[in-house]
Each structure stands twice: as structure tokens, then as C-alpha cells.
Amino acid sequence: xxxxxxxxxxxxxxxxxxxxxxxxxxxxxxxxxxxxxxxxxxxxxxxxxxxxxxxxxxxxxxxxxxxxxxxxxxxxxxxxxxxxxxxxxxxxxxxxxxxxxxxxxxxxxxxxxxxxxxxxxxxxxxxxxxxxxxxxxxxxxxxxxxxxxx
Numbered sequence: 001x002x003x004x005x006x007x008x009x010x011x012x013x014x015x016x017x018x019x020x021x022x023x024x025x026x027x028x029x030x031x032x033x034x035x036x037x038x039x040x041x042x043x044x045x046x047x048x049x050x051x052x053x054x055x056x057x058x059x060x061x062x063x064x065x066x067x068x069x070x071x072x073x074x075x076x077x078x079x080x081x082x083x084x085x086x087x088x089x090x091x092x093x094x095x096x097x098x099x100x101x102x103x104x105x106x107x108x109x110x111x112x113x114x115x116x117x118x119x120x121x122x123x124x125x126x127x128x129x130x131x132x133x134x135x136x137x138x139x140x141x142x143x144x145x146x147x148x149x150x
Contacts, residue, residue, distance in 0.1 A: 003128050008118040011093040015132055023090055026103045030087035037069055039076035039083060047073055085112055088125045091132060 003010040013019050016027055038047070047070035054063035076083065089111040092100050095118065100111050115125065 001128075001132065003120075003124070005118055005120045005124065008096055010095050010115070010118075010120065012088075012091040012128060012132060013093065016091075019090075023103050026108075027087055027090045030083040030090065033076075033083035034087060037072040037076060037083070039073060039081060041077070044070060044073045044077070084126065084129065085122075088129045089115075091129065 001012050001014045003012060016024060019027060038044070047066055051063045051066035051070065054060070054066060075081075086105070086108045089100075089108040090103060092111050092115070094100060095111070095114050098114070100107065102108075102110075
């Protein structure tokens, strides 16, 4: 899949099943981090609301876990750790003529800096991420139907 921004072309994987094993694992890691913990004030607020709700219902252990997750949300925000951004960076094959094959945090940060430099916005990157995940969901459904002849 090619995403165009201004005069730049960003090639991303069409679906997550096309990724190599280690790249796929990194993608899942960052997606889980984003879904479970978060990194924004909205995520922090949602965690606080959820913890208070648990406490109102007498669910103390769940509230404690939620407060722990809230702490990690602040940690991510303070350290400028954006799991969804890194999940998107994992999906990038190339930007213009520069190919990206590394998946360690420094490599992914390099991708994010390059995307920032060419002007890819947060909304466009999240739309692309969502689009690829939707395509991947349908691929998994097809695979399971073939295996189990549903």
C-alpha cells in the first residue's frame, strides 16, 4: 500500500500477515501497549474514571490494577513513548527511496522522525494503521474459513 503525502511516497505493508515474524511480533507488542496502557491525557482520564468506577463497586483489586495502568500511561506520555506511532513505524517498508528494515526502538524512532520531516500527520498515520488492521482482519477470517471449511 502506498500512502502519498505532498510529493512523498510511503510504502506500508498491505496487511500484517505480510510482515516477517519479528516485525509482526513488534507490531503486536506496540498495539497491545497502546490498547492496554495508552499514552495521552485522554487515556489517563479514562483510566482514572475506570479506577473510580471500580472503587464505587468495591472492586479494589481491579482499581489497583487500573491505577497501575494509569501510572504507565503517565510514564509513556512523559517519556514521549507513543506505542501506536511505533506500531505504525513497524508497518513502514520505505519512504521515497529509503528502505527501513530494522525494528529496534532506535530504527522505529528514525522512521518516525522521517515521517515527521515529510509532514505525515498523526490522523493520517492512524487512518492508515486502521485500514491495514481492517484488511488483516478479513484475511484472518478467510484463512480460518479455509482451514475449518466454515
